[in-house]
Amino acid sequence: MNILTNPSKLRGFERHIKVEKVKVENVSRRSILKGLGIAGGFVLAAPVMSRPAFAAYKTGADKMPHGTVVDPRVFVSIAPDGIVTIVAHRAEMGTGVRTSLPLIVAEEMEADWSRVRVQQARGDEVKYGNQDTDGSRSTRHYLMPMREIGASARSMLEAAAAKRWGVPVTEVKAANHEVVHAASGRRIGFGDLAADAAKQPVPSIESLKLKDPKDFRYLGKGEIRIVDLRDITVGKAQYGADVRLPGMKYAVIARPPVTGGKLVSFDGAEAMKVSGVEKVMEVKGWPWPSKFQPLGGVAVIARNTGAAVKGRDALKVVWDDGPNAKYESVAYRAQLEEAARKPGLVVRKEGDVDAALKGADKVIVGEYYLPHLAHVTMEPPAAVADVKGDKAEIWAPLQSAGGTREDVAKTLGIPEENVTINVTLLGGGFGRKSKCDFALEAALLSKELGVPVKVQWTREDDVRHGFLHTVSVERIEAGLDKNGKVIAWRHRSVAPTIASTFAAGAVHEAAFELGMGLVDMPFEIANIQCENPEVAAHTRIGWFRSVSNIPRAFAVQSMVGELAQATNRDQKDMLLELIGSPRIVDLSSVKDLWNYGEPYDSYPIDTARLRRVVELVAEKGGWGRSVPKGRGLGIAAHRSFVSYIATIVEVEVGEKGKLTVHQVDTAIDCGTYVNPERIQAQIEGAAIMGLSLAKYGEITFKDGKVQQGNFDNFPVIRIDEAPLVTNVHIMPPGPDSPPSGVGEPGVPPFAPALINAIFAATGKRVRALPIGKQLET
Amino acid sequence: MIKVKINSQEQNWDGDPDLSLLWYLRDEAGLTGAKFGCGQALCGACTVLVDRQAVRACITSVSDVVGREVTTIEGLHPTGDHPVQKAWRDANVPQCGYCQAGQIMQAAALLIQNPKPSRDQIREAMAGNICRCGTYQRIENAVHLASTGV
Numbered sequence: 018m019n020i021l022t023n024p025s026k027l028r029g030f031e032r033h034i035k036v037e038k039v040k041v042e043n044v045s046r047r048s049i050l051k052g053l054g055i056a057g058g059f060v061l062a063a064p065v066m067s068r069p070a071f072a073a074y075k076t077g078a079d080k081m082p083h084g085t086v087v088d089p090r091v092f093v094s095i096a097p098d099g100i101v102t103i104v105a106h107r108a109e110m111g112t113g114v115r116t117s118l119p120l121i122v123a124e125e126m127e128a129d130w131s132r133v134r135v136q137q138a139r140g141d142e143v144k145y146g147n148q149d150t151d152g153s154r155s156t157r158h159y160l161m162p163m164r165e166i167g168a169s170a171r172s173m174l175e176a177a178a179a180k181r182w183g184v185p186v187t188e189v190k191a192a193n194h195e196v197v198h199a200a201s202g203r204r205i206g207f208g209d210l211a212a213d214a215a216k217q218p219v220p221s222i223e224s225l226k227l228k229d230p231k232d233f234r235y236l237g238k239g240e241i242r243i244v245d246l247r248d249i250t251v252g253k254a255q256y257g258a259d260v261r262l263p264g265m266k267y268a269v270i271a272r273p274p275v276t277g278g279k280l281v282s283f284d285g286a287e288a289m290k291v292s293g294v295e296k297v298m299e300v301k302g303w304p305w306p307s308k309f310q311p312l313g314g315v316a317v318i319a320r321n322t323g324a325a326v327k328g329r330d331a332l333k334v335v336w337d338d339g340p341n342a343k344y345e346s347v348a349y350r351a352q353l354e355e356a357a358r359k360p361g362l363v364v365r366k367e368g369d370v371d372a373a374l375k376g377a378d379k380v381i382v383g384e385y386y387l388p389h390l391a392h393v394t395m396e397p398p399a400a401v402a403d404v405k406g407d408k409a410e411i412w413a414p415l416q417s418a419g420g421t422r423e424d425v426a427k428t429l430g431i432p433e434e435n436v437t438i439n440v441t442l443l444g445g446g447f448g449r450k451s452k453c454d455f456a457l458e459a460a461l462l463s464k465e466l467g468v469p470v471k472v473q474w475t476r477e478d479d480v481r482h483g484f485l486h487t488v489s490v491e492r493i494e495a496g497l498d499k500n501g502k503v504i505a506w507r508h509r510s511v512a513p514t515i516a517s518t519f520a521a522g523a524v525h526e527a528a529f530e531l532g533m534g535l536v537d538m539p540f541e542i543a544n545i546q547c548e549n550p551e552v553a554a555h556t557r558i559g560w561f562r563s564v565s566n567i568p569r570a571f572a573v574q575s576m577v578g579e580l581a582q583a584t585n586r587d588q589k590d591m592l593l594e595l596i597g598s599p600r601i602v603d604l605s606s607v608k609d610l611w612n613y614g615e616p617y618d619s620y621p622i623d624t625a626r627l628r629r630v631v632e633l634v635a636e637k638g639g640w641g642r643s644v645p646k647g648r649g650l651g652i653a654a655h656r657s658f659v660s661y662i663a664t665i666v667e668v669e670v671g672e673k674g675k676l677t678v679h680q681v682d683t684a685i686d687c688g689t690y691v692n693p694e695r696i697q698a699q700i701e702g703a704a705i706m707g708l709s710l711a712k713y714g715e716i717t718f719k720d721g722k723v724q725q726g727n728f729d730n731f732p733v734i735r736i737d738e739a740p741l742v743t744n745v746h747i748m749p750p751g752p753d754s755p756p757s758g759v760g761e762p763g764v765p766p767f768a769p770a771l772i773n774a775i776f777a778a779t780g781k782r783v784r785a786l787p788i789g790k791q792l793e794t
Numbered sequence: 795m796i797k798v799k800i801n802s803q804e805q806n807w808d809g810d811p812d813l814s815l816l817w818y819l820r821d822e823a824g825l826t827g828a829k830f831g832c833g834q835a836l837c838g839a840c841t842v843l844v845d846r847q848a849v850r851a852c853i854t855s856v857s858d859v860v861g862r863e864v865t866t867i868e869g870l871h872p873t874g875d876h877p878v879q880k881a882w883r884d885a886n887v888p889q890c891g892y893c894q895a896g897q898i899m900q901a902a903a904l905l906i907q908n909p910k911p912s913r914d915q916i917r918e919a920m921a922g923n924i925c926r927c928g929t930y931q932r933i934e935n936a937v938h939l940a941s942t943g944v
Contacts, residue, residue: 111890111927242886249891250882251874252827252867256892259826267821292810322830323817324810395831395839395892395926444829444892445926476832698889698929705928728836728924737921739930 076755077614078158081149083142083419087162087222089170090215091144092122099194099208101128106138107159108150108416109245110446111702112760113695116243117156118163121691124235125167125228126174127191128207135244140418140438148419151451151560152613153658153758156691160756168225170214177213178205239694245442257414257441258399262469265401268462269325269473270300271332272314272482275721276556277305277339283315287331293324297332301461305339305557306518309424309452312482316462322473338721344555346717349488350386353552356511357384357492361550362525365536365607368544373505377496380505381583385493385572386785389716390486390561391731396444397479402459403469407431413456414443421453428457429464448560452484477726484559485716487512487530491572496544501584503595505544510535512568513554524551526565532611534569534765537604539622539656541597556718562706566657566765571786574653574769578776588652588773589635596654599625613659619755620659627656630663630684630748637746638665638682647671648679649777653769658758661686661748664704664766666740668774674792678708678740678771686748688757697745700763704743707767709733715787798859800825801869807856815859816840816851819866827867827895831924838923841896841903842866848903850922867895870902878902881940889927897923901937910941 078085092104103122109115119135122128138145147158171191178196179186182203189198197204235241248254273279285297295318302313315334319325374380400413402425409429415421418440426433443450459472474482489512496505514530516523526535526549535547561567574592581591602622604610612620631654634640644650647669654663662685669677681704690696713732717724725731772783775792783791796807800823807818814833819825819842828851831839835850842851843865844858870876878901888894897920904911904919911919916937925933938944 109890111888113889242883243888245891246883246886246888247874249888249894250879250898251870252825252895254891255826256829258830259820261821261824261826293813320809321813321817321821323813323821326833393926395837395890395924396829397831442892443890445890447926473830476834476837694886698886698932701931702889702928705930706926727832727834729834733924733926734928734930735921735924736930736933737917739917739928743931 076158076616076619077154078147078162080614081147081158083147085158085162086144086146087165089166089173089219092166093126093170095207095211095214097208097211099206100132100134101207102134102136104138104145105135106145106148107155108148108418108440108443108446110150110416110443110450112155112699113243113692114150114155115245116241117691117695118159120235120241121160121163122167122170124233125164126170127193129194130235130241132194137440140415140422140440142419148417149451150416150446151448153760153762154614157659157756157758160689160691164227165222165225168227169220172220172225173214173217174207174210176217177210181205181213236691237693239692241692255441256396256444257401257412258396258444258473260401260412260441260471262401262403265469265471266295266318266466267320267322267325267471267473268316268318269322269329269475270314270316270458271329271334272312272478273302273336274481275336275338275341277341278336279339280314281335281337283335284333285315287333288317288328291324291328291331293320294328295319297328298465300458306521308519309454309457310428311454311458311461318462318466318470326475341555342721344718344721346388346719350490353488353490353511354384356550356552357490357509359550361509361511361548363546364531364549365545365547367606370505370507370544370546373544374494374496374507377505378499379497379583381495381497381576381579383493383572383576383579383784385491385568385575387489387568387571388714388786389488390710390714391480391483391716392445392447392449392561393476393479393731393733394445394447394449397476398449398455398474399472400456400459401469401471402456402463404429404460404463405467408435409460410437410439411456411460412439412441413453414441414450415453415456416443416446416448416451417453421456424453424457425460429460447562448564449483451560476728480716480726480731481723484518484557486561486567487515487558487565489568491568493572493576495576495580497580497584503540503542503580506538506540506542507546507548508535508538508572509548509550510569511550511552512565513552513558515558515560517554518557518559524553525549528609528611530565532613533565533657534573534655535565536607536610537622537656538573539602539624539627540595542595555721563657563761563764566655566761567710567768570653570655570765571768571772574655574766575772575784578651578769578773579782582776587641589631589640592652592654593628593631596624596627596631599628613758615659620757622656626661626686627654630654630661630686633746633748634663634665634682634684637684637744640665647778649774649779651770651772651774651777653766653773655762655766657762657765660688660757660759660762662762662766664770666767666770666774668771668778670775670778670792674790676712676788679742681740681743682746683744683763684746684748685759685762687759687762688754689750690747690756690759693747696747696759699759700745701743703763704740704767705734707764708740708771711768711771711786711788713787713789796856796860798856798864799862800864801866811857812855814852815842815854815856815864818856819851825866825868829892829895831893837893838900839893839896841899841923843899843903846903846906848900867899870899876902877940878905878937881936885932885936885939887929887932887936889929893923893925897925897933901940904937905941911937913938
C-alpha cells in the first residue's frame with residue numbers, strides 16, 4: 018500500500034504527507050446522540066435531537082479527522098447535587114490540557130471550579146471530534162469551541178431559570194454556579210436547574226454571547242492547579258503502566274534488533290524454566306514500513322513483569338536482520354553531508370541565490386549536524402488489552418485515542434464500534450505515544466490468550482525499538498555584501514523523513530517537515546533558496562517534540578551567531594537586522610506551504626511579533642550585561658507551532674569543558690492563553706529538554722542496531738546540571754490574537770542560544786550536536 | 795515463603811525470592827505508586843524507603859527486604875500530607891507526574907537525614923532522579939520549601 022495514494026489512512030500531521038486534500042466529513046451526529054448518557058444524574062447530554070449545526074471553526078481544527086464538535090450535551094453534565102462534570106477529550110501528558118480545556122468550559126458556563134469534576138473521554142472521535150493530542154494545538158484548536166460549549170450550557174441554564182420564574186431571559190444571569198434574578202433577588206443553583214435546562218433547545222452558535230475577557234475568573238490567571246496534582250503526589254494517579262485487571266498476564270517482547278528484520282526461529286525452553294513464566298509465543302509483525310504496526314517478535318507471558326523480563330533474557334532467538342542491517346551512523350552522516358553539498362529539490366526560491374552568492378563580498382558556510390534522538394518518556398510504552406471475541410478494550414497512555422481505535426479495529430479485523438479505548442494519564446508523551454504500536458501488541462496477545470494482557474516495554478525496548486527523531490545535516494550559505502548586509506541565503510536540509518515510516522521509498526521531507534523552520538525562515542533577505550536533497554531512511558522515524566524545528570532552529574540561529582561574528586556585530590542586533598522590518602512574511606513562492614495546519618491569513622508569520630519577543634527577552638533577561646570571565650550570553654529566536662519565542666542563555670564553560678548554565682530567560686508570544694502557570698512550566702521543561710539534546714542527545718546505529726539502551730549511554734539532564742535559574746516572560750496577548758502552541762515551541766531555540774553563548778564564552782563554535790566532549794580540549 | 799512488611803503490613807510471598815521489589819510491589823502487591831523507568835537504578839522513578847533510607851526498588855530483591863520496613867508513596871503519610879507532598883503541591887511541581895512519586899520519596903529520605911539541606915545538597919541528593927519533563931527548578935524549590943517552610 019502506498020500511503021501517498023491513500024490519504025484516507027492518514028491523521029493529523031500524517032495528513033500532510035499526502036498529495037491531495039482530504040475531505041472533512043460533516044458527520045451528522047444526531048444518531049449517536051441517541052441513548053447517550055453520562056453516568057450520574059442529570060445531563061445536558063440528554064437525547065435532545067436539535068443538535069446545532071457543525072461549527073464552522075476557522076482553524077486547522079476543522080481539517081483534522083472528525084473535526085470539532087461543539088455541543089454541551091457531549092461535554093457537560095450536571096448532577097442534581099450541582100456537581101458539574103466536564104469531559105476532557107485530549108490526552109494529558111504533562112502540558113495541563115486535562116485541566117485547561119475543562120476550565121475554559123467552566124469559565125464560560127459560570128461554574129464554580131471547586132464543584133467541577135473532570136472525566137477523561139474514551140477514544141471516540143465521532144462523538145468528541147479530533148483527539149490527536151500533538152502539534153501543540155489543544156488550546157489553539159479548542160479555546161473557542163470550549164468557550165462555545167460553556168456558553169451554550171450557561172444559556173440553557175439561564176433559559177430554564179427564566180422559564181421557571183416566568184421572567185424574560187434577559188433579566189437573569191448565571192454567576193458562580195447559580196442563576197440569579199437580580200430584580201427579585203431570587204436564585205437557583207445549577208443542580209436544581211439541571212433537569213429543566215436539559216429540556217431547553219441547544220442554542221445556535223451564532224446566538225451565543227461569550228463572556229467579556231475582562232470578566233474572566235480563571236482564564237489567563239494561572240491560579241488553578243492541575244486536576245491530578247493531589248493524586249500524583251500520593252501515588253494514586255493512574256498511568257497506562259499502572260492498569261491492573263483481574264486475571265491479567267504480563268508480557269514483554271523480544272523484537273527484531275534491526276528495523277525491517279524478522280523472526281526466523283526461537284527456542285523458549287530456558288525461558289519456560291524461569292519462575293513465574295507461563296508461556297512463550299510469537300507476536301505477529303508487519304514488514305517495514307507499516308506506520309505504527311507492531312514489529313513482531315517473541316513474547317514471554319508471565320505472572321509478573323519481573324518474571325517476563327527474566328524469561329526474555331533466557332530466550333534464544335534467530336533473527337533475519339533484513340534490508341537495514343548495514344545502517345551505520347558515521348557513514349550515514351558522511352552521506353548526509355555529501356548530499357547537502359550538492360543541489361537538491363528546490364522548495365523555496367526568491368531572487369537568484371546563485372548569482373548573489375557569486376557576487377557576494379563574503380560567503381559564510383555553516384554545516385550543522387543533529388543526530389537521532391529518542392523520546393525516553395519516563396513511562397516507557399505500556400498498554401493493557403482485553404480482547405474477547407469480536408470486542409476489544411484497551412487501557413493505555415495514548416496521544417491518539419481515535420487513531421488507536423481505528424488501528425486496533427483494523428489490526429484485529431473487528432468493527433471500530435467494538436473497540437473501547439480508555440485513555441490513562443501519560444507518563445510523558447513527546448510524540449512517542451502518538452504511535453500506538455504497543456497497544457496493538459497488547460491487543461494481539463490478548464486475542465491469542467483470551468485473557469487481559471499488559472505489554473510493558475523496558476527502557477532498552479524504548480530506546481531501541483521506538484520511532485526516532487530524524488538525523489539531519491543542515492547546510493547554510495550566507496552571502497554578505499561589502500557593507501556586511503546579508504544578501505543571499507541558501508539552506509539545504511537533508512534528513513530522513515517521517516513519511517518513510519508510512520511509505521517505502523519516501524526520500525524527500527514532507528510539507529509539514531519543510532514547514533518547520535526551513536521554508537518558513539522569516540529573514541528579510543533578497544535572495545533566498547531552500548533545498549531538500551534526498552536521502553533514504555533506515556529506521557523508523559517519528560515525531561519528537563518540536564520535530565524538525567530542532568535542527569532548523571539550531572542551524573539558522575547558529576548561523577546568525579556566525580554572521581554576527583563575521584561582521585563583528587552584537588548577536589541580538591544581527592538577529593533583529595535579519596528579521597528585518599515589521600511585516601507579514603510573503604511565502605507565496607513556497608508550493609504546499611504547511612503552516613502547522615492553520616490558514617496562513619489567520620496565523621501568518623508576523624515579524625513584528627518575532628521582533629517583540631527578541632526585544633522582550635533582551636530587556637528582561639538583561640542582554641548585554643557583563644558576565645564574569647569564562648561565561649557568555651547567547652540568544653536565539655524561532656517561530657514554531659505558530660508561536661514566537663526567544664531565549665537567552667548564560668553559560669559558564671569551566672575546566673575540561675564543564676558547562677554550568679547560570680540563567681535562562683525565555684520570552685514567548687503564544688497569543689491568547691489559558692493558564693500562564695502551565696506555560697511557565699512548559700518553557701522551564703523545554704530548557705531542560707533543550708539542554709539534554711544539546712549536551713548528550715545522540716542515538717547511533719551500528720550493523721543496523723541502536724547502540725544505546727538506557728540512561729547510562731543515552732543520558733538526559735539531571736537536577737545537578739539543570740540551569741540554576743530559568744525565567745519565563747509571557748507576552749500579554751494582543752487584542753483578538755488567536756491562541757497558538759506552547760508544548761513544543763520552547764525546545765528549538767534553546768540549543769542555538771546555548772551554542773551562541775558557548776561561542777561568546779570561549780570563541781569555540783560547535784556545529785555538531787551533541788556537545789559531548791567537543792569542549793574538553 | 796518469605797514475609798515482608800510493606801507500609802506497616804505483613805505480607806507473604808511464595809514466588810521467586812529474587813524477584814525485584816519493584817515488580818513485587820506493582821504486579822503482586824498492587825502498589826503501583828513506585829514506577830518503572832529504567833530497571834537499572836539510573837532514574838529513581840522506583841524509589842521507596844527501606845528502613846527510612848531511599849532505595850531503588852528495581853534493583854532490590856524481595857528477599858533483600860525481609861525483616862525491614864518498606865515504605866512506598868502510598869504509605870508515606872496516612873492522609874497524603876507529608877511536608878514533602880504538601881510542598882510538591884504548593885510549588886506546582888508535576889507536569890506528567892510519572893517520576894514524582896520517586897522524587898518525593900527521595901526528598902523525604904533526604905530530609906530524614908538532613909532536615910535543612912542547602913541548595914547544593916538538594917541538587918546533589920536529587921541527582922539520581924530523572925524528570926524528563928524538566929521540573930527540576932520546582933523540585934529544588936519544593937524540597938527547600940518542605941525543609942524551611944519558605
